[in-house]
Amino acid sequence: MLKPKTRRLYMFSALLLGFGGATALALVGFSSSLTYFLSPRQVAAHAPPAGETFRLGGIVEAGTVQTTQTGESLTTRFDVTDGQAAVPVVYTGVLPDLFGVGQGVVTIGALGPDGAFHADEVLAKHGSTYMPRDVAQSLKNAGKWNPKFGPAPGPDALGSTS
Numbered sequence: 001m002l003k004p005k006t007r008r009l010y011m012f013s014a015l016l017l018g019f020g021g022a023t024a025l026a027l028v029g030f031s032s033s034l035t036y037f038l039s040p041r042q043v044a045a046h047a048p049p050a051g052e053t054f055r056l057g058g059i060v061e062a063g064t065v066q067t068t069q070t071g072e073s074l075t076t077r078f079d080v081t082d083g084q085a086a087v088p089v090v091y092t093g094v095l096p097d098l099f100g101v102g103q104g105v106v107t108i109g110a111l112g113p114d115g116a117f118h119a120d121e122v123l124a125k126h127g128s129t130y131m132p133r134d135v136a137q138s139l140k141n142a143g144k145w146n147p148k149f150g151p152a153p154g155p156d157a158l159g160s161t162s
């Protein structure tokens with residue numbers, strides 16, 4: 001028969017081991033579902049490996065939106081910029097109603113072997129003042145926008161960065 005003190009030690013050890021195992025499983029599950037947010041400047045400086053899913057946010061650059069229809073599918077190509085760099089994006093599907101030149105977007109997908117970002121999902125901004133924090137900071141650093149003087153610049157103010 002075990003002494004009460006030894007029994008408590010075994011019980012505490014088993015409980016600690018169970019809690020540690022549950023925490024490890026939760027962390028592994030959580031890390032596999034993470035998608036990082038990057039700005040075009042960050043992608044240009046250090047591109048993630050092809051096929052790694054991440055979020056790309058910025059503004060749709062003027063003069064870059066091209067839509068082609070093949071059978072039933074609609075493919076749109078456009079550049080996302082933050083005022084310092086631009087990344088070409090390819091998306092197959094119907095774009096959100098708020099999508100447009102000079103509008104903020106967040107795209108979810110991965111870089112392809114061709115160097116373009118292949119988006120699985122495109123999210124357009126939902127309010128007149130919404131802009132991802134990293135994109136706003138990039139525009140400020142590039143000298144393209146100062147929030148004290150009004151809303152973010154339109155597509156004409158950004159110009160071509162490619």
